[in-house]
Amino acid sequence: MSERHTHDEHDREDGAGHVSTGTKETPGDNGAEAAIPELVIISGMSGAGRSTAAKCLEDLGWFVVDNLPPALIPTMVELGARSQGNVARIAVVVDVRGRQFFDNLRESLADLDAKQVTRRIVFLESSDDALVRRFESVRRPHPLQGDGRITDGIAAERDLLRELRGDADLVIDTSSLNVHELRAKMDAQFAGDEEPELRATVMSFGFKYGLPVDADLVVDMRFLPNPHWVPELRPFTGLNEEVSNYVYNQPGAKEFLDRYTELLQLIAAGYRREGKRYVTIAVGCTGGKHRSVATAERLAARLASEGVETVVVHRDMGRE
Known part of the structure; x- marks a missing residue:
């Protein structure tokens, strides 16, 4: 399998909707100034959407730690400050799974305040009825219900x-929200003025080896003549310029690429609205060596020129 980045990932600028508007620094191990990461603490009721909120921040470029004991939060921030800017924003999920550590939370928050760490607490709330429905739908007990009912666990957690x-800076009631609506609320708070990014993996493959199981979209290039049957092109792959030119000098090839790129622009806009951040586009031909490789390369270049962070993977190019 071959993989390369078509468009290098770039650092996201902090927007006005982010946790802070200032940058604080602390001395690093080498005497240089190290930026203190911004911090968001995600907590709230079990079943209210903490995981979705955390995933949203992760997709926005935050470093997310799930179920970190509150006493270790200052240590996590210190480690981020030593990362030379690689960990600029940290989100920590704190919940009742770590309830034995909750007594340490206030002390940790005081420690962070003393160090001038910019922080916010996001609390996910939901009605008892909504929480009961969610636990019943997944047929799992509430973590605090013990031998009692789900409602007993919810009451204990409240x-x-x-x-x-x-103490929360932001309370989000998810009683009537679906996953997409919750993500939209998180985007509105933390994405600033930036449009949420979409990252694409463009994968070439051979139909004779099976469809990629993680494909969101599948393109079939077998409507074009196969370079395999051209003796001088057979030993090469779609990465070869002569093979690529042969494929895209065929009738309909360039028109297909133009129109499919336009279609992807429409789809990408919808994905962003629905909070989808990653898409895998599988481009197939018979053996995954010529037509699919050439098309995957050209399609990825088109997406990169539109500002989409794109990775190219050639799943079957090295097969015999």
Whole structure:
């Protein structure tokens, strides 16, 4: 399998909707100034959407740590400060799975304030009825219900988190929200003025080896003549200029690429609206060596020119 980046990933600028508007620094190990990462603490009711909120921040470029004991949050921030800017924004999920550490949370927050760490607490809330429906739908017990009912666990959790909810900077009630609507709310708070990015993997493959299981979109290039039957082109792949030119000098090839690129622009806009950040486009031909490789390369270049972070993978190019 061959893989390369067509469009290098770039650092995202902090927008006005992000956690802070200033940059604070602390001395690094080598005496240089190290930027203190921004911090978001995600907490709230079990079943209210903490994982979705965390995934949204991860897709926006945040470094996300799930179920970190609160006592270790300052240490996590210090490690981020030593990363030479590679970890500029940290999101930590704190929930009742770490309830034995909740007594340390206030002390940790005071420590962060003393170090002038920019932080926000996001609390995910939901009604009892909505939480009960969600737990029943997945047929899992509430982490605090013990031998009681789901409602007993919810009540115990509300009592445990009452003080934290009062300290929250942002409370989101997800009772009537679906996953896409919750992601949109998180984007509105943390994406700033930037349009959420879409990252694409363009994968060439051979139909005779099976469809890629992770493909979101599949393109079939077998409507074009196969260079395999041209003796002087057979030993090469679609990475070869002569093979690529042969494929794209065929009737309909360039027109297909133009129109499919336009279609992808329409699809990409919809993906962004729905909170989808990653897409895998599988481009197939018979053996995954000539037509699909040439098309994957050209399609990835088109996407990169539109500002889409793109990775090219040639799954079957090296097969006999």
